[in-house]
Amino acid sequence: ERIRAIAPSARRIYVLRERFDCSHWRCVKDCFHQVTGRHIVTEPLTQAERNALYAIWAFERFKRTFAVQTASDYLLVLLGEQEVENAEQNYRGLITSTRRAQRLAEAGRLPWFQFDQSLQNELRSRDRWVRSRESYNRRLDAFKVEMGLPTDARVELDAGELERMAEAVRRVLSLDELDPAPESVPPADAPVVLKEPEWPGAGPMEIREQEALGLALENRLDLRVALGRVYDAQRKVVVAADALRAELTLLGSAAVGERRGPGSSELADAEIAFDEGRYAALLALDLPLERTAERNVYRESYIFLEQAVRNVQGLEDQVKLEVRNRLRSLLESREGITIQYQAVRIAERRVKSTDLFLQAGRADVRDVLESSEALLNAQNALASALVDYRVSELELQRDLGVLEVDETGLWREFKPRERKNGRS
Secondary structure (H helix, E strand, O other), X not given: OHHHHHOOOHHHHHOOHHHHHHHHHHHHHHHHHHOOHHHHHOHHHHHHHHHHHHHHHHHHHHHHHHHHHHHHXXXXXXXXXXXXXXXXXXXXXXXXXXXXXXXXXXXOOOOHHHHHHHXXXXXXXHHHHHHHHHHHHHXXXXXXXXXXXXXXXXXXXXXXXXXXXXXXXXXXXXXXXXXXXXOOOOOOOOOOOOOOOOHHHOOOOOOOHHHHHHHHHHHOHXXXXXXXXHHHHHHHXXXXXXXXXXXXXXXXXXXXXXXXXXXXXXXXXXXXXXXXXXXXXXXXXXXXXXXXHHHHHHHHHHHHHHHHHHHHHHHHHHHHHHHHHHHHHHHHHHHHHHHHHHHHHHHHHHHHHHHHHHHOOOOOHHHHXXXXXXXHHHHHHHHHHHHHHHHHHHHHHHHHOOOEEOXXXXXXXXXXXXXXXXXX
């Protein structure tokens, strides 16, 4: 209410960005004509109130950032646990393949150098398994320290979180309906048409760019703080301009009954006599003849106003860049999930077929080893894409300013409204 009273026309500054370079000067002049002495005197109180509001907004912004960072670190720990499980399954499978290769080599159905290849891959997979376990333990200890826990604390993570997240993504993106091997294949000399990512297959947080930018510019708290700094700089210009005018100061003092002390109430003349008090008055007139220091402050206030306006412009561009990058990350992660999900299905089918062909003597050990390596890489890539997609969703809500975090640290996610394409 104080800002509306001081600078009612200042809101015009942020209507259109192309008006930044000219409108704020006119707004300052307009509010200068409407300012009163009460606004000048109460400016420190006004600024203190606004600083308290800025601190609250900054803390809210920190809570959202910290919540997203904590969730991201937690998901990375779960990703490390999933990589350990994948490496363990690959290690067990290669042990079985090595045993089978040894039996076939002893029976003369397989050259011994292929058994050596299988043995080398088994040793390599063991090394990968050990490294993944230690990497997971390092991530877990770092997460404990970040949460304020000792490294020797026993922490059990929710192992089913990735499974639930994968199931939700699989249902939203309709992954089970994908066929990695289409029935009809066009001729080799047919024109190649690249398939663009489809919008109907987008997730719930993949909203339109213009809608996302509108939400960010409306809800970002740090942008509100920067805009508030512009209003503050406007008021500073008005206060500095007021100091250039003439100043009339009226001072007064009065002293009545100041000699009364302990026990003086029993005296005969203990009553207060106002006619015997001492009174003084001072009237000072400061004409605007020498205002060099005030003039310099006035010019500096205009410079600070220009700086505040440029800060808003730069932050607005940064917000737009962050939102656009988050939308790109969501698209990239979604395509990665789709690709790696099909790659896992193909790799699993390839492992089964090569193993059967090896037993029938129609495949080499190298084919089995390559299929196992491809399956492990596809599984790790799929888990990484799932984590990236989830983290990108949280980061987008943070950058839009729509992620709500209560006093207990629990968040409530943003639910976009139903769109025309059937996605929410």
